[in-house]
Amino acid sequence: PEVRAETRRAVVVEVDGATVASGEVVLKPVRHLTIYLLPHSHTDIGYTQIQTAIQQKQVQNLLDGIAAARRTADYPEGARFVWNVEVLWAADLYLHRLDASQRAEFFDAVKRGQVALNGMYLNELTGLCRPEELIRLFRFATQIERQTGVRIDAAMISDVPGYTWGTVTALAQAGIKYFSAAPNYFDRIGSIMRDWENKPFWWIGPDGHSRVLTWIPFWGYALSHRYGRLSPRLIDDFFAHLDQHDYPYDLAYFRWSGHGDNAVPDPAICDYVRDWNTQYVWPHFIIASTSRAFHEFDQRYGRQLPVVRGDWTPYWEDGAGSSARETALNRANADRLSQAESVFAMFDPQSYPAPAFDAAWKDVLLYSEHTWGAWCSISQPDNPLTLDQWAIKRGYVENADRQSRKLLADALSRGSSQTIAAHSQAVDIWNTLSWPRTDLVSLNPELSGAGDRVVDDHGQPVPSQRLTSGQLAFLARDVPPFAARRYTVAAGTPWVETRATADPAFSQTRPTPFGGAVDSGTVRAAVDAKTGGIVELTARGLRGNFVDTREGEGLNDYLYLLGDQLQDLQHNGPVNIRLGEPGPLVASLIIQSAAPGCNQLGREVRVVAGRDYVELIDTVDKQRLEATNYYANDGKESVNFAFPFAVPGGQIRLDTPLAVMRPELDQIPSACKNWFVVGRWADVSNRQQGVTWVTLDAPLVEIGDLTARLLNSQTNPEVWRQHVGPTQKIYSWAMNNHWGTNYRAYQEGRVVFRFILRPHRHSDPAEATRFATAFSFPLLPVCARGPQPARIPFLRVSPPDVTVITLKPSDDGRALIVRLFGASGHNRSARLDWGEHRPRALFLSDTSERPCRQIGNQVTVPGYGVVTLRAEF
Template identity: 25%
Template sequence: MQALNKKWKIAVLHHSHTDIGYTARQEKIERYHIDFIRQAVEICELVENGSKPEWQGFKWVCENFWPVERFLAKSDSVLIEKFEAAVRRGDIELTANYLNMTDLINQPVLQKNTEKSFAYAAKLGIQMRSAMIADINGMSWGYAQTLVDTGVEHLFSCLHPQHGMFPLGRKQIPFWWEMPDGKKLLVWNGDLYHLGNNLGLVPRALDSYMLQDEFQISAIMDNHLEIAETRVFRYLSQLEMDGHPYDFVPMMVSGLITDNAPPSGHIVSFIRTWNERYGDQVELEMMTLGEFFDHVQRQPQEIPVYRGDWPDWWSDGVGSTAAATKLFREAQRQLEQVRRLDPKGIHTDAERMKEAEYQLTLFAEHTWGYSSSVKEPWNSLVQTLGSRKEMSATRAHQIIYDTLDEVLAAKGEAQLAVDLPFRYAIINPYDHAIEDMFKLHFDYWEQSLFTRDFEIVEEESGEVLPHQLLTIARGTMICVVAKLKPKEERKLFIRFLTTVTGQTISSVQLRGTDGVSDIATNFGQEGTRNPAEIRFDGTSIESAGVKIAWEAGKGITSWIAKETGMNLIQEDTFSGAFTPVYEVSPVASKEKMVESRVSMGRNRKGPHVKRSVGNLTGVREVTNGALFASYEFDYEVQGISYYSVLITLYTGMPRADVQVRMHKDSIWQPENVYIGLPFQASQGEVSEDLWLEKTGAMIRAWKDQLPGTNTDYFCIQEGAVATDGGYGVTIAIPDTPLIQLGSLDFKKRLLAGDTALRHETKTMYAWVLNNYWETNFKATVGGFYEFDYHIGWDSEYADPRQAMAWCHRVNAGSIGIRLQA
């Protein structure tokens, strides 16, 4: 036993880590957690009635509110009454965090989830002060702001350092986390959530996950106390050598060595035995989070203050289920559209909306599949749990779109009927004015009516709007551009013309009868060309506001904004805009599939990773009209059998819409797919910020971050904005939330606060696919995908909030409906 320099107190915090779908079926996990609360109530009752005096001092921390909510829904009144009595006594503690979430969840849904726990605490007449996160490696600044705004005072973090890392460069210390609005949250930057089990504080639940020593460990051992003595004293001795400023430390414990573990009264018995033998040197005490934080705040040491985002190292699972993630994000976005269109809920079913929010929450929860997903991807349970996870996104999507249909029907949207009039409504659901392209649909059996000329007329003013046709799978879209005031709705109709407009060859069109446009566009008399025309010459696309050029092989390397003459694409990047980058880390045999991934650490790839950058093989014009023109770029790249980029430019707006389409090969080896987004708002020495939105908070990547946090990638909400103070480029990203920054090379990772970041370029990629995790990511990401992006460039986007509002709007899409009458 190692000698210690001071007497220590260990705060034992007893909980069950909630992982929905990692260790068993999701509905089985729900049953487990309901029963865990029942067991905790039973233990408290045995202590109260004197049946188990040796368990006196038992405390149970409800890690999340979700198990409590499920317990209340599935238990009888007698059991609920006993539970609530234990909560009021302080034997069982409620906490505010609904589940351990990824940054996929948006702020409105998060706030509603957090409010549930506070509403229940208020019903019981108790004050809820604390929240905790376990396993996940951080939470966004906006997430924390929402907790604080709802009433949370303390946050306990017991993250998992596999493929992640503790912030601040050390653990087991507190800090004040200052929010974007200046409010503060007291955080304990803790250790692994099974640390107490590792050190031997839990009888029949011992392991060596975090420790390497002389003991050959199994969960149940006769010399349990001897192992605990050795490990606890070693751990505390190391804290002393590390200059730990306190004489106490918290340790989380679970009743068994597993996620989703039951409570155990035997821990209290062990604490009594320990204190009788070692209590004069190291005292153990079971506490709630509230009691622990009260102890922290009684200490004389000054607690440091830090400000900024805490990117989660474990948010990358979303890239292993890209199709379902896209579905989730669309559903979550359209839920907000429903709220805007029907703010009083007149045409929405409140219970169905709650169910949709619940399903969104289950999908955004941090568990990304069964524990052996990579080891045995053919396993029925692996397949089942993966399908159940994705079903939550599908179910939410279905409910929300069904509700959206109800709301639009109330606004007059037509159902299928014979002889429908060609009358439409375009709607601005926002509190600010918008200019957008609206798409008005007619069906394929009506196309013969449109062989004659027609106009799009605004009913009230009689204004004729320019239009352009766009063919889709089951019909045609008539595209019009319009400006709408806040909350404005305008009615449009189609007026067919009796005259037929003939066409002949333009006297100023520099194109041969072979159809090839290969004459320089600046030749000839000035002013003879339509200034709104978008021109394509095989090497570039040019409109009145922008010129986009590319290099054979490398792809799009030039995006010149004519307003400034600046190239909006960074120089010296190995990937052009929207060029695919594919990585695979070779594995010698299927037996090494798991082992090879474990050793990747925080690089998300192996040291011998093979990288392939897309080779641009051809560009063609798809359509060109009065409002927009579209061009398809074809690429060849390893691991992807088909990859194309469709770029649409507009004649009157500084905007491009991009659709990336691919057929990804099915590969078991660890791999990544990135899409180049090397946009910039400045050149030369001008300082530039890259703004990201995370759960409602705006952050500057590499600047607004806690020290020692992840700088490689971020899980964002709606987009990214590059600004230099006077100009901005905004990238709306509806489908693929992971943004990778900087070098893709395998190397030592740079954390926030590292001075070496000053010499790094924030080259941006959309990290769209990955399967590198060794346990519960999908083992293959093969299949067909389509991912959308929207690019805007203008001086008005120098305001990052205004630019992000644009991202929200274009991602949600414009609203144009055909009317019944």
């Protein structure tokens, strides 16, 4: 019976009729607490075993979970087994691999509530995602909802600490409002558990209104790893934890992930819960789904929960720097898939191969998934388990590379009938973005064999130049959004409008320390003769030098650190500076040197005549770090490129997927500050002027100093950086092997890192987004066939600070999907103007791609918010 008031009872112990002990016990009322218990298996795709074995195991776990739910179907309510599918990758495998009768059993179990589906496809490193990749992380949830008829409104993520701010937006777009975040409870997590364990809150998205109820449970996802089984000791410890933290609610939950990662279901909890609930009134246990637990909590306490707004800057994305080549390739794969989808939408939406795109996107997601390799990847880097797991992980990237290239080529081939003879000297230049573009285009020799002169569709010459690679570069002007212009290649002298120059002998013409300079006529960069870094960056109409050289660093300086002590920081050796491209359209300097950690370091500094930016193309021919012990200080390395900007009082802003954030100011408590993950750009601006910095290949940055120096396991929250002060310094953290498990111990071979520098006037996040995105979505040349393409945009969106981040055919083949993003951070009323093909109806939609509410051609787009539309023709 329930103890309702403190009661004292005498206790006597007798043996053979004789009293051997006596005393008094105090019975106290037990807290009225309902505890929801969520069974699941933490999905590591690899790590404990090779990935193929994990595939089989997680499919079997689903079969076993269904069987356990059936066996306990007659247990009392609350004691019946429920199998939470942590990530939907397992359900996807199940549905693809098993027969019709087993699929029917799965659907029946979902409908009965015996199997609970959670919305995330994988335990993703969300900071690595491109915008559409982050949306795609929840796409399968909306697809399987249709098959089961059961709404998915909750998501789990396990092990991973920290999540990019746009995750809230992506969750909201998928109709998910509950987020069970259960990180690793001790290693490389900063203060996440200290700050947020059992402190549920509403996490507000970058748009200011999207929100998700976020709740980290006791011991994260690993409670069952710690205790092994349900027991009075566990319950006592749980109550002590709640009391210690003044937990104010009478409803709680914890995860039960079995005995280790990739564990099998543990139906023994059903007997324990049945017996406990029979014997005791409080606490009361209920085995449940994430959705049920969070829904009950929301109903009772949702209105009184704290509201938190900001980026939960993640911690584990740093490991992606251990495979820098593949990380760069995956970023490009995601962007190429987005471009290919747009081309299909413009050219031939009825032929859109949705299954092929689905497979390619899943490979992109699988690379960004948190399991990089084997548990012994650092201790035994050449163990067959390590090598075999890495081969599969790398295979995701290479598959996505092949698939994305094939899909883009297929899409482009549909631009005009292949039966029409090609114009041997003409190319159509297609713009797959939602604003007009003037950008450099490079044609391979097959498309430019007629000569070096280029004229536009009005017969006017445009600047062109044959590059040292054999490609023909020209400036395509005013290419309309989602449309094309035709250009013709002819024999003759290339037309010169303004001249770009590169002078490797600059130091010989003046008594300066410069080893050379490039000048576009709009922007100029001078290179240091000793280091090869940029020590002067100036722009016409803007004040001063944008390089802060006070501490001896220049822009794009190479910095190599063996271990974690800054006194051991090394630089490249003496440089050889020579002319690369001579102009007049493209001019560049090539800077070569020996460098620690490299077989050779090559850096190219390039400008385009009349354009207002400087391109940096850094080629690291990485030397394998040979170490007897990859845990030791001399077994750890990092490659960095410095960018100390001189923008007095400048504020740094970072582009992240579906958001823009300011370090420190837009971070929630426990967010990582030692390193940050950048989508496309960073910007340093004061009220008058600034610089936009674009990174195409390397996502990791350090702000203010080389602060990414925490090696191996790190369990003390106090060692992590607590604050980011005012600064205008950015360091690209291009490569590292700092982890003690999972990620790679070494990397080698040729890796290219590309950066762009653009001085500008006032800060404009939307302009930074447009500028940076253009480098990832290049203008696409297609061999011209038939009549000239109409210059009427397929779709135009205004105002220009509302950008189209997705244009694709719907998977059902009956519509186009348009995703809009409020890139300026200000709420806008956006207008859609269609070209020759106008939709008969336009609907608000979401990740499901279903029509929701019909609208006209105008829609409100929140600042840093996403609106998905479905256009039916």
